[in-house]
Amino acid sequence: MHIFIDKLVAEHQFKTTDLLAILRAIQARYHYIPSSAITHVAKILALPATHIIGVIEFYSFFHLHPQGDYEILISDSITDAMLGKAALIDLLSKKLHVAVGTVRDDGLVSLANTSCTGLCDQGPAGLVNGHPLTQLTPERIDLIVTLIHQHLPVEDWPAELFAITDNIKKTDVLLTQPMPLGSALTAACTRGFTETLAEIERSGLRGRGGAGFKTAMKWQFCREEHADTRYVICNADEGEPGTFKDRVLLNQYAHQVFEGMTVAAAIVGATQGFLYLRGEYSFLYEKLSSILHARREAGLLGENILGQGFSFTIKICLGAGAYICGEESALIESLEGNMGIPRNRPPYPVTHGYLGKPTIVNNVETFLAAAHIALHGSADFANIGTQQSKGTKILSICGDCLHPGIYEFAFGTTIKDILEACGATDVLGVQIGGPSGTFISAQEVERRLAFEDLATGGSFIIFNQTRNILDSVTNFTHFFAHESCGFCTPCRVGTSLLKQQIDKIVEGHGSAGDIVALEELCQLVKSQSHCGLGQTAANPILSTLERYPELYQRLLKKISYEPGFDLNGALATARRLTQRDDAAAHLAQLGEDYE
Amino acid sequence: MNKTLSIDGQEIPFEDGQTIMQAATAAKVYIPHLCHHPEFTPHGSCKLCTVKVNGRNCSACTFPAAEGQEVLNNTTDINEDRKKITQMLFVEGNHFCPSCEKTGNCQLQAVAYHLNMLDNHFPLFYPQRAMDASHPEVLIDHNRCIFCTLCVRASQEQDGKNVFALSGRGINKHLIVNTPSGKLKDSALVADDRAAHICPTGAILIKRTGYTIPIGQRIYDHHDISDVSLTTAEAQHDH
Numbered sequence: 001m002h003i004f005i006d007k008l009v010a011e012h013q014f015k016t017t018d019l020l021a022i023l024r025a026i027q028a029r030y031h032y033i034p035s036s037a038i039t040h041v042a043k044i045l046a047l048p049a050t051h052i053i054g055v056i057e058f059y060s061f062f063h064l065h066p067q068g069d070y071e072i073l074i075s076d077s078i079t080d081a082m083l084g085k086a087a088l089i090d091l092l093s094k095k096l097h098v099a100v101g102t103v104r105d106d107g108l109v110s111l112a113n114t115s116c117t118g119l120c121d122q123g124p125a126g127l128v129n130g131h132p133l134t135q136l137t138p139e140r141i142d143l144i145v146t147l148i149h150q151h152l153p154v155e156d157w158p159a160e161l162f163a164i165t166d167n168i169k170k171t172d173v174l175l176t177q178p179m180p181l182g183s184a185l186t187a188a189c190t191r192g193f194t195e196t197l198a199e200i201e202r203s204g205l206r207g208r209g210g211a212g213f214k215t216a217m218k219w220q221f222c223r224e225e226h227a228d229t230r231y232v233i234c235n236a237d238e239g240e241p242g243t244f245k246d247r248v249l250l251n252q253y254a255h256q257v258f259e260g261m262t263v264a265a266a267i268v269g270a271t272q273g274f275l276y277l278r279g280e281y282s283f284l285y286e287k288l289s290s291i292l293h294a295r296r297e298a299g300l301l302g303e304n305i306l307g308q309g310f311s312f313t314i315k316i317c318l319g320a321g322a323y324i325c326g327e328e329s330a331l332i333e334s335l336e337g338n339m340g341i342p343r344n345r346p347p348y349p350v351t352h353g354y355l356g357k358p359t360i361v362n363n364v365e366t367f368l369a370a371a372h373i374a375l376h377g378s379a380d381f382a383n384i385g386t387q388q389s390k391g392t393k394i395l396s397i398c399g400d401c402l403h404p405g406i407y408e409f410a411f412g413t414t415i416k417d418i419l420e421a422c423g424a425t426d427v428l429g430v431q432i433g434g435p436s437g438t439f440i441s442a443q444e445v446e447r448r449l450a451f452e453d454l455a456t457g458g459s460f461i462i463f464n465q466t467r468n469i470l471d472s473v474t475n476f477t478h479f480f481a482h483e484s485c486g487f488c489t490p491c492r493v494g495t496s497l498l499k500q501q502i503d504k505i506v507e508g509h510g511s512a513g514d515i516v517a518l519e520e521l522c523q524l525v526k527s528q529s530h531c532g533l534g535q536t537a538a539n540p541i542l543s544t545l546e547r548y549p550e551l552y553q554r555l556l557k558k559i560s561y562e563p564g565f566d567l568n569g570a571l572a573t574a575r576r577l578t579q580r581d582d583a584a585a586h587l588a589q590l591g592e593d594y595e
Numbered sequence: 596m597n598k599t600l601s602i603d604g605q606e607i608p609f610e611d612g613q614t615i616m617q618a619a620t621a622a623k624v625y626i627p628h629l630c631h632h633p634e635f636t637p638h639g640s641c642k643l644c645t646v647k648v649n650g651r652n653c654s655a656c657t658f659p660a661a662e663g664q665e666v667l668n669n670t671t672d673i674n675e676d677r678k679k680i681t682q683m684l685f686v687e688g689n690h691f692c693p694s695c696e697k698t699g700n701c702q703l704q705a706v707a708y709h710l711n712m713l714d715n716h717f718p719l720f721y722p723q724r725a726m727d728a729s730h731p732e733v734l735i736d737h738n739r740c741i742f743c744t745l746c747v748r749a750s751q752e753q754d755g756k757n758v759f760a761l762s763g764r765g766i767n768k769h770l771i772v773n774t775p776s777g778k779l780k781d782s783a784l785v786a787d788d789r790a791a792h793i794c795p796t797g798a799i800l801i802k803r804t805g806y807t808i809p810i811g812q813r814i815y816d817h818h819d820i821s822d823v824s825l826t827t828a829e830a831q832h833d834h
Contacts (some may be wrong), residue, residue, distance in 0.1 A: 039775060050760035050773040057762045322764070339764075344639040344657040486742070486768035488642050495681035496766045499716055521717075524679050527652060528642055564718050 002040055004029065009044050016045050017355075019055060019337030020320055023062055024279075027354050028130065029069060031110075032063040051338075058339040058485075060114065060321030061130075061279050065522075068103050068110030070148050072096075073127040074136075077116035077241040078431075078475045079398045079461060080123040088124050088136050089113070095145045095253055095518040109148055115323055115479060116241035117280045120396065121167050121404035129154045130282050131162055153190035162283075166248045167405030170421060171382060172392045174365075174372055175253070175408050182300050184259045184375040185266075189308050193267045196374050197223070203378035204390030208234060208365035208435060209326075210457030211532075212389075215370065221350040223267045225358040232265045232273040232312075233354065233361040235331055239278055239323040240434035241479060242459035244396045246364040248406050250277075250284050253368055254291045258314060260367030262300065263374045265312040268360060276331050279321050288316055323483035328361040330485065341487045357380055363457070385411035389450040397422045399431075399462035409449060416445040419462065426464045429547075434459035435476035436536035439469070439543040469548060469557075470506050473540045477502045480537035491534030494525035498538060504564045505555050511562035515552055519545060602646075609660040616644060616655040619668070625821035626668055627677055627706055629795050630682075630743035631656040635752055638744050641684070642750035643677050643706065678710040686717045687766070688739035689724065690796070696805045697797030699813025705795075705820035722765075727772070729780035732802055733791050739798040740770050746799055749809060750790035758782045760791055771799070 008025050012018035019041075026037050033056050042049040056062040074080070074089045089111070093100050096109050103110040117136050119125035126133040128144070138160060147157050168175065187197040197256055222230060235258065238246040249257060261273050261445075277284065292314055295301040299445035303311045317335055319325050325334045329343035332354050353359020362370075369391060373381055381391045389411035395418070398404040402423030409418060419427055429441045433450075433456035440447060440454065447453050463472065481495040502516045504510055522538035529535050545552060567587050577587050597608045600615070602624050609618035614637065619626050630641040639657040646655045647667040655668070667673060684690075684703060692698045724737035742761055745772075750758040758779075762771045774781035784791060786801050795797075810816070814823055 035775070048757050048760065048773050050757075050762065051772050053771060054762040057767075058764045078812070344637070344654065346659060410606055481765065484765040486763065486765040488640050488740075489680050489687075490642055492742075492766060492768060493687045493717075496720070497683070497686075500718060524676060528645055528676055530639070530642065530654075530679060580797050 001030075001034070001037060005040050006044070007353050009041065014045060015337075017049055017335065017337045019052070020059070020334065021318065023052070023056065024318060024320060027062055031067040031069060032065055035064075042206060054339050055337070058322065059094050059279075059319075062320055066103065066107060068098075068108055070154070071127075072111045072144075073114035073117075074111070075115075075117040075119065075123060075125045075127075076113040076282065076475070076479070077120055077123070077176040078472045079120035080125060080473070081475060082399060082412075082467070083123045085124040085136075088138070088141060091138060092145070093136070095141065096148065108151075112411075114280075114321065115483060116243075118163065118238055118247050118278070120242050120244055120245040120398035122165060126279065129159075130279075131157075132164060132280070132283055133161055133165055134351055156325070164247075164283075165252075165344075166252055168248060168252070169397075169403050169405040170407040170409070172408040172410060174369060174383060174392055174394065175406075177376070179256050179259070179375060180299060181255060182259070182306070184256070184371040185262055185300060185306060186372070188263045188266060188374040189306055189501070190406035193263075196263065197267045199378045200370060200373050203369075203373045203381045204365065204385075205369055205373060205381070206389065206451060207363060208263060208369065208393070208457070209363035210240075210455055211439075212451040212455060215362065215366055217270050218350055218362070219264060222358045222360045225351050227358050229272070229355075229357045230268050230270040231354040231357060231359040232261050232268065232270045233331065233335070233359060233362055234261055234273070234275045235326065235328065235361050236281070236364050237276050237278045237319050237326040237331055238281070238364070238458075239326045239483075240436060240457055240459050241476070242396060242398055242431065242434045242461040243457060244398075245394045245406050247281055247284070248283070249364050249368055249394070250288060254288055257364055257367045257372045258291065258295060259300070260369070260371035260374070261314060262305065262312050262368055264360060264362070264367065266305075266308075266310055268358070270360075271311050271313070273312060274335055274354070275314060275316045276335060277316055277318050278325075279319045282294070282318055285316060285318065286507075294442070308451045322485075323479075324485045324531075324533055327533065330531070331361060332359065339485070341485050341535075365458070375577070386448070386450050386452070388452045393449055393456070395449075395456070395460045396458045397460045397462070400424060400427070400467070401462050411448075411450050413449050415440065415447055415449065415454065416444065418449065418460070419445060422462070424462045424499075428463045428465045428467055429464070429469065431459070431461040431472065432456050434461070435479055435540055436532070438539065439472075439547070441547050469544050469551060472494060473544050474502055474506055476540035477537070480533065480541065484533060486535070488528075488530035488534065490525050490528035490553055491530060491537065494521065494529070494534065495537050496543065497521055498525060500564065504543060504562075505552060508555060509562050509564055509566075510552075510556045511559050512556060514556065515545070515549075515562065522554075522567075598660075598662045599799070600660055600662065602666040603670070604670050613660045614656060615646060615648065615653070615658050615660050615664070615666060616661045619655065620820060620825065621826050624668065625825055626655045627674075627709060628656060628819075629702055629741060629823075630745065630747055632748075632793065635745065635748040638748070641741070641743055642680055645671065651690065661674070662677075674710055678707075678712050681707050681710055681712055682714075682716040684741050685712075686715050686719045688720075688722065688740065695739065696795045696800055697739070697815045699810055700808075701797060701815070702795035702820060703739075705815035705823070708815060709820050717790045724769070729778040730782070730784065730802075731780070732786035733779060733784060734800045734802055735770070735772075735779055736798055736800065737770060739796045741796055741798070742768050742770070743795060744791045745793045745795065746770070747815060749793040750784070750788065753789040754787065756783050756790070758784045758788075
């Protein structure tokens with residue numbers, strides 16, 4: 001093992017910033033990070049072992065204890081649940097003789113849930129040793145079980161199990177016009193980089209991750225900082241459940257995204273860029289690497305790009321299963337080889353980012369749009385959309401509709417038109433912007449896709465009338481509790497309390513005061529949390545409580561107080577110890593007798 | 596020439612580079628806190644020191660003071676939220692003051708007194724957490740850890756030892772010890788280390804010193820934490 005690790009760490013030039021990549025390789029080889037590996041890596045990298053343990057315990061894809069030779073993870077997104085995930089994971093569990101969340105005794109296989117894998121338009125989905133499984137069916141489960149019992153390496157499994165389609169259903173200005181290799185960069189050079197920045201400003205481009213900060217302003221801030229080094233980071237940690245557009249953009253439009261990054265680098269004066277790719281998308285790594293290679297060969301990356309005297313390289317870094325790393329400062333921490341904990345701000349990344357240097361972090365789609373604007377100018381982009389939201393937005397549409405997939409819509413399009421385009425009927429409501437966004441009911445479909453009305457990073461999940469809204473609320477609330485980084489008290493404890501409180505109500509243990517308590521807790525977590533995760537974790541509850549108070553009220557018992565647990569069940573141990581099972585040894589849940 | 600900001604309407608001078616917490620403390624204005632300690636790099640995690648700066652919630656211990664800021668600190672609403680955050684810290688761990696050696700000297704308890712916290716409000720988590728009594732002089736009771744990282748910072752910044760770290764994610768956050776066994780006995784920690792005395796709760800205790808000061812005669816039995824925090828020397832504040 002030491003020889004393997006020595007070689008691995010040397011390949012990473014003994015950089016502590018590469019810790020995640022090093023741990024990914026060890027995890028892939030041994031299906032966990034053995035303690036001897038921790039000690040050895042700590043020694044060579046001169047890091048405290050506790051730092052490495054901290055990182056391992058932070059990311060879902062690293063383990064201190066052995067996982068199966070076949071590590072199976074099934075996507076726990078609401079969209080997978082709507083496609084029948086629960087029955088499929090039960091089937092897998094039964095056929096493989098392994099309980100969910102455990103490793104089989106012989107160590108052959110482990111099975112667990114994982115947060116949304118970004119394959120919502122072709123679910124139920126999952127991962128086996130990091131390889132994506134799509135469109136799972138009972139038949140496919142049978143096949144997988146057989147392959148595992150044959151001990152066939154995952155690399156030799158039939159390709160159809162891993163087939164991923166892009167499902168691009170509607171294109172507009174960004175996805176229609178083909179962009180010749182290097183054309184945006186050439187145009188930016190010809191125009192001049194200062195003038196290109198002005199062009200981006202005129203285009204009105206705002207960050208496509210969801211928050212909508214003005215792109216040109218961010219670049220301008222970074223550019224103005226006095227520093228010897230600056231960085232450009234592309235945020236491809238697409239973790240918001242229901243979002244998968246960046247996966248498609250990187251699969252089909254990677255050149256354009258990299259070109260946008262290169263234009264950004266030329267504008268702000270950066271020489272190093274990073275693509276932070278979520279661990280779930282590791283299957284894109286080889287393809288993206290070869291595209292980077294091709295760009296270097298074409299003189300579009302590397303030294304003296306296009307003979308203009310500036311240099312820029314892009315490195316791809318993989319995440320390891322942590323939604324929080326989509327938050328820009330947590331992403332930077334992760335890139336530095338740390339736990340993905342959002343930083344205290346100020347200072348902001350534009351002044352103190354990666355390794356303390358000025359850094360811009362933008363979404364995949366933002367760089368794609370920037371390349372488009374660099375090539376075509378701002379006019380055609382700025383003419384689309386609304387006054388405050390220029391251009392188009394690329395949506396990942398999934399859930400109850402005939403044609404899930406990728407859609408490019410002009411900002412300002414009504415939700416009604418979007419629902420029509422994707423073949424959604426009998427709509428109950430739409431979750432816009434994922435769990436951290438807003439739920440709107442079918443009465444609100446005249447509202448518009450725009451930063452000033454309904455903003456989204458891309459997630460667009462449709463629910464029809466057969467769905468129970470509280471299923472999604474419960475799923476989302478559990479998701480946030482699972483993904484909270486645990487740094488600040490209101491989110492660490494608050495998201496777990498929200499989970500308990502919503503479960504209490506949904507399981508029928510709620511009473512009169514519980515909705516008020518829930519709402520109070522929501523406001524506290526929202527207003528007091530350190531970062532966007534905590535600040536939006538209560539949104540699923542708040543936005544449905546506002547629209548469907550009766551859904552919640554209906555579940556309450558008509559008593560003033562109900563304990564949050566099964567009273568009679570809690571006495572089971574006492575009954576066993578006293579060997580009693582008579583009527584007096586049982587207690588009715590308070591109040592049931594009064595109804 | 597002097598720059599000022601206002602806290603609850605009171606003009607407070609500050610110097611460039613100071614945080615709101617530093618400016619407030621210098622001006623004898625108490626802002627409740629647990630993870631903050633003036634001698635160590637601020638952490639900003641407990642969120643008790645959240646104040647409203649020009650209408651926005653900010654952690655006073657990390658947020659830079661700036662000219663003309665209007666800061667709200669000691670208001671009913673803010674203190675109500677602080678009380679709830681304190682209650683969160685109580686229910687998340689196993690804090691049973693009457694049986695804890697730290698009672699009366701505990702900052703978590705003292706902040707709860709200060710904020711007039713009379714119950715836990717939230718359901719208790721009753722987590723299963725182990726104790727580490729392996730070290731001859733120092734005891735860790737993980738049940739009382741509030742993840743403030745003061746021991747982590749004290750060990751790194753003052754003792755130069757790096758004995759402690761936080762690990763895990765979300766509600767599974769926990770304190771770990773930098774030894775191959777994970778046990779405190781194998782670490783370089785000694786009872787004189789700053790890290791052994793910095794814990795605001797009873798999670799890290801010095802052995803064989805328990806109850807030398809009787810309950811009822813301890814700091815917060817007689818003084819509000821706001822006074823102690825502002826007037827006593829920090830060295831005393833630690834104990």
